[in-house]
Amino acid sequence: xxxxxxxxxxxxxxxxxxxxxxxxxxxxxxxxxxxxxxxxxxxxxxxxxxxxxxxxxxxxxxxxxxxxxxxxxxxxxxxxxxxxxxxxxxxxxxxxxxxxxxxxxxxxxxxxxxxxxxxxxxxxxxxxxxxxxxxxxxxxxxxxxxxxxxxxxxxxxxxxxxxxxxxxxx
Amino acid sequence: xxxxxxxxxxxxxxxxxxxxxxxxxxxxxxxxxxxxxxxxxxxxxxxxxxxxxxxxxxxxxxxxxxxxxxxxxxxxxxxxxxxxxxxxxxxxxxxxxxxxxxxxxxxxxxxxxxxxxxxxxxxxxxxxxxxxxxxxxxxxxxxxxxxxxxxxxxxxxxxxxxxxxxxxxxxxxxxxxxxxxxxxxxxxxxxxxxxxxxxxxxxxxxxxxxxxxxxxxxxxxxxxxxxxxxxxxxxxxxxxxxxxxxxxxxxxxxxxxxxxxxxxxxxxxxxxxxxxxxxxxxxxxxxxxxxxxxxxxxxxxxxxxxxxxxxxxxxxxxxxxxxxxxxxxxxxxxxxxxxxxxxxxxxxxxxxxxxxxxxxxxxxxxxxxxxxxxxxxxxxxxxxxxxxxxxxxxxxxxxxxxxxxxxxxxxxxxxxxxxxxxxxxxxxxxxxxxxxxxxxxxxxxxxxxxxxxxxxxxxxxxxxxxxxxxxxxxxxxxxxxxxxxxxxxxxxxxxxxxxxxxxxxxxxxxxxxxxxxxxxxxxxxxxxxxxxxxxxxxxxxxxxxxxxxxxxxxxxxxxxxxxxxxxxxxxxxxxxxxxxxxxxxxxxxxxxxxxxxxxxxxxxxxxxxxxxxxxxxxxxxxxxxxxxxxxxxxxx
Amino acid sequence: xxxxxxxxxxxxxxxxxxxxxxxxxxxxxxxxxxxxxxxxxxxxxxxxxxxxxxxxxxxxxxxxxxxxxxxxxxxxxxxxxxxxxxxxxxxxxxxxxxxxxxx
Numbered sequence: 001x002x003x004x005x006x007x008x009x010x011x012x013x014x015x016x017x018x019x020x021x022x023x024x025x026x027x028x029x030x031x032x033x034x035x036x037x038x039x040x041x042x043x044x045x046x047x048x049x050x051x052x053x054x055x056x057x058x059x060x061x062x063x064x065x066x067x068x069x070x071x072x073x074x075x076x077x078x079x080x081x082x083x084x085x086x087x088x089x090x091x092x093x094x095x096x097x098x099x100x101x102x103x104x105x106x107x108x109x110x111x112x113x114x115x116x117x118x119x120x121x122x123x124x125x126x127x128x129x130x131x132x133x134x135x136x137x138x139x140x141x142x143x144x145x146x147x148x149x150x151x152x153x154x155x156x157x158x159x160x161x162x163x164x165x166x167x168x169x170x
Numbered sequence: 171x172x173x174x175x176x177x178x179x180x181x182x183x184x185x186x187x188x189x190x191x192x193x194x195x196x197x198x199x200x201x202x203x204x205x206x207x208x209x210x211x212x213x214x215x216x217x218x219x220x221x222x223x224x225x226x227x228x229x230x231x232x233x234x235x236x237x238x239x240x241x242x243x244x245x246x247x248x249x250x251x252x253x254x255x256x257x258x259x260x261x262x263x264x265x266x267x268x269x270x271x272x273x274x275x276x277x278x279x280x281x282x283x284x285x286x287x288x289x290x291x292x293x294x295x296x297x298x299x300x301x302x303x304x305x306x307x308x309x310x311x312x313x314x315x316x317x318x319x320x321x322x323x324x325x326x327x328x329x330x331x332x333x334x335x336x337x338x339x340x341x342x343x344x345x346x347x348x349x350x351x352x353x354x355x356x357x358x359x360x361x362x363x364x365x366x367x368x369x370x371x372x373x374x375x376x377x378x379x380x381x382x383x384x385x386x387x388x389x390x391x392x393x394x395x396x397x398x399x400x401x402x403x404x405x406x407x408x409x410x411x412x413x414x415x416x417x418x419x420x421x422x423x424x425x426x427x428x429x430x431x432x433x434x435x436x437x438x439x440x441x442x443x444x445x446x447x448x449x450x451x452x453x454x455x456x457x458x459x460x461x462x463x464x465x466x467x468x469x470x471x472x473x474x475x476x477x478x479x480x481x482x483x484x485x486x487x488x489x490x491x492x493x494x495x496x497x498x499x500x501x502x503x504x505x506x507x508x509x510x511x512x513x514x515x516x517x518x519x520x521x522x523x524x525x526x527x528x529x530x531x532x533x534x535x536x537x538x539x540x541x542x543x544x545x546x547x548x549x550x551x552x553x554x555x556x557x558x559x560x561x562x563x564x565x566x567x568x569x570x571x572x573x574x575x576x577x578x579x580x581x582x583x584x585x586x587x588x589x590x591x592x593x594x595x596x597x598x599x600x601x602x603x604x605x606x607x608x609x610x611x612x613x614x615x616x617x618x619x620x621x622x623x624x625x626x627x628x629x630x631x632x633x634x635x636x637x638x639x640x641x642x643x644x645x646x647x648x649x650x651x652x653x654x655x656x657x658x659x660x661x662x663x664x665x666x667x668x669x670x671x672x673x674x675x676x677x678x679x680x681x682x683x684x685x686x687x688x689x690x691x692x693x694x695x696x697x698x699x700x701x702x703x704x705x706x707x708x709x710x711x712x713x714x715x716x717x718x719x720x721x722x723x724x725x726x727x728x729x730x731x732x733x734x735x736x737x738x739x740x741x742x743x744x745x746x747x748x749x750x751x752x753x754x755x756x757x758x759x760x761x762x763x764x765x766x767x768x769x770x771x772x773x774x775x776x777x778x779x780x781x782x783x784x785x786x787x788x789x790x791x792x793x794x795x796x797x798x799x800x801x802x803x804x805x806x
Numbered sequence: 807x808x809x810x811x812x813x814x815x816x817x818x819x820x821x822x823x824x825x826x827x828x829x830x831x832x833x834x835x836x837x838x839x840x841x842x843x844x845x846x847x848x849x850x851x852x853x854x855x856x857x858x859x860x861x862x863x864x865x866x867x868x869x870x871x872x873x874x875x876x877x878x879x880x881x882x883x884x885x886x887x888x889x890x891x892x893x894x895x896x897x898x899x900x901x902x903x904x905x906x907x908x909x
Contacts, residue, residue: 010817021828033840064882071886075893083833093830097823104819115811115859130865138869145876152880156887791830
């Protein structure tokens with residue numbers, strides 16, 4: 001029963017992903033992306049890591065996809081059909097991708113992973129304690145990432161800002 | 171050492187003059203460069219006189235023979251311990267005599283040119299090239315290493331080229347310069363192979379040691395042993411050396427460049443093509459004489475070629491009408507005499523008489539030939555034409571030149587008491603001892619020599635009444651060298667030459683038999699008389715004689731069509747045959763190869779140029795394909 | 807089910823290469839960004855799966871998941887800012903049109 005659910009979720013993810021990269025209208029592609037991300041969250045739910053699933057939904061679906069949809073509207077691409085790439089590029093890309101999947105999958109197939117079946121305790125309490133511990137934790141990367149967020153915020157505002165001279169030219 | 175310093179100064183002052191004149195002052199202050207050049211050469215001549223005095227009278231004689239000294243021996247390029255190209259200066263009787271000759275004649279030419287070349291374009295450069303020539307010639311006679319000799323040999327060739335082609339706007343001058351250089355270069359090819367042969371046989375490049383090694387018994391057998399087409403290695407080496415000498419000294423058949431070289435200015439002809447450069451070949455054989463003596467065949471060939479050339483050139487000279495051409499052919503003839511003398515030198519009958527006779531003739535010939543050329547220069551300067559048929563009766567207008575020319579002609583004809591008589595006697599005597607046939611040829615040539623020289627003399631100074639009343643002699647700068655040379659020609663006959671220069675260093679008394687000398691002098695006077703009959707007064711006799719000889723005469727006048735023969739060989743055979751084939755190979759095969767490889771590269775680059783398309787996604791594709799390949803490589 | 811780890815890994819591989827295909831093929835810059843998100847998500851799946859099935863006592867995989875999510879968000883924000891700026895400047899966000907490096 002468990003595995004049937006897993007296969008359904010996996011199928012859903014793959015089909016949505018394929019449609020996301022091949023849709024002709026960009027808005028539809030964004031929606032398919034949204035479905036893919038939801039599917040991945042469902043996978044995390046199935047794996048019993050609930051905190052991770054929650055973070056996935058909040059940030060990816062609720063943040064990034066919304067951001068993408070905003071920018072689709074800002075660049076006025078919503079209703080139009082997108083251009084098609086050259087046939088040569090598509091053929092070679094498909095070939096490379098299929099070869100890549102086959103190769104990596106075969107390498108993965110060689111390793112016999114013995115999984116353990118204990119539960120993973122991912123309560124916020126545990127996550128917080130272990131993340132911030134000074135001995136075995138990731139306190140420094142945490143701080144650096146927050147710095148990165150600050151820089152990204154400032155940078156994106158600066159890049160996307162309309163300058164006064166541009167206004168006059170426009 | 172004192173003589174070392176002397177020699178160094180002697181050698182390098184003319185080089186300094188060349189550099190200064192050519193690079194610095196030649197263009198802007200030509201007159202100054204002329205006087206500076208003459209001044210430097212006066213110093214050099216004085217130094218050479220001092221050197222000669224010191225060598226011959228003070229320290230040269232050791233145990234009764236004139237020894238050789240080596241003041242400078244600097245290694246330059248070493249191939250092995252013994253085989254190395256050094257800068258060596260060799261002071262012995264031969265080189266000191268040559269230094270004296272070169273310097274005196276060069277000085278006369280410098281003084282003469284001050285007036286003759288006045289007002290010419292590139293006057294400063296002219297003196298620079300004269301300086302280069304003097305340096306090269308002095309280096310040649312003073313060099314003690316065979317490669318060094320070759321280097322100076324080529325330098326002499328270059329200066330000759332520069333000076334013959336001095337009037338480079340005249341196409342004939344340019345052609346003559348090229349011809350001279352190419353012919354001598356061709357001869358030098360043989361010379362170089364000869365040098366390499368000698369070097370390998372004796373394992374030395376230093377002349378003294380080479381001679382010593384080659385005359386030792388062991389190398390002699392080895393050298394005579396290895397053979398190639400029937401001649402031993404030693405014979406080949408000597409023959410090739412003689413080929414080089416024949417080119418520079420204009421022996422048959424490499425004589426073709428010398429008559430054309432008269433396109434250069436007359437003082438240049440006096441210096442280079444009469445007195446100094448053309449005797450470089452004789453000097454070469456004299457320098458290597460001990461080696462040549464080992465092989466009798468080569469010496470015989472030298473003698474025969476010399477005699478033949480003397481006769482051949484004398485016949486041609488009878489028909490030429492350009493003053494300088496006549497003098498050129500007479501130079502060829504006299505050098506033939508010198509070669510003849512070297513060729514008949516025999517160790518047995520009259521030890522080394524030929525060697526001394528040849529060098530004595532070189533010594534006297536330098537003076538009387540340069541006297542003749544400078545007089546010719548003065549005549550040309552006065553009447554502005556080279557053709558002797560247009561001249562006549564100039565004896566009243568050009569007195570000093572007249573005396574000079576007369577003295578020169580008497581000397582070359584071998585009339586006593588002028589110097590030519592003494593040296594010619596010595597040659598004839600040496601030939602008589604050895605080869606009666608060569609003696610006969612030399613005797614006949616002496617008759618013809620005096621005939622054509624006096625034909626020239628009478629045509630210029632007596633024959634017709636004067637055409638150009640306004641011709642005048644040059645100023646004192648032209649007369650002074652003539653006077654000095656006249657004095658030298660009269661005096662040098664009486665120098666006991668054999669006391670100073672001889673093959674083994676021991677003084678040699680040149681024999682003087684009155685009875686023997688009667689025949690040559692009689693022949694000379696007969697020649698003068700015959701020329702006088704034909705040319706003293708204006709008459710048609712010469713013209714009718716020419717017509718009666720007809721075809722023979724015109725063949726001789728065209729110098730036996732040898733130039734045409736050379737043209738034919740080079741144009742038809744070498745250019746068309748070999749040249750065209752090589753050009754075809756070069757264009758079709760080699761160039762095609764290069765073009766094809768370039769074309770391949772070009773097509774390849776066009777093919778891969780599409781990789782740089784500017785499309786980011788294409789780059790990304792290639793990137794990912796590359797990573798996958800690396801995965802395959804490392805993970806499989 | 808412990809054996810499911812391999813299947814999850816295959817899933818994430820397929821998802822990754824789907825993202826690669828999108829990145830190589832799409833001409834709209836926003837579509838490329840979306841493909842990039844797919845790739846990042848596949849990596850996330852890997853981290854979490856390894857953590858859960860191989861080392862359930864530690865939480866390092868989840869930490870990395872958090873970091874990657876954060877960084878992906880920041881990167882998406884900056885990328886969109888750049889795209890908007892480019893749109894204002896060129897009125898066109900088609901990568902096929904940018905050929906300044908063409909031979």
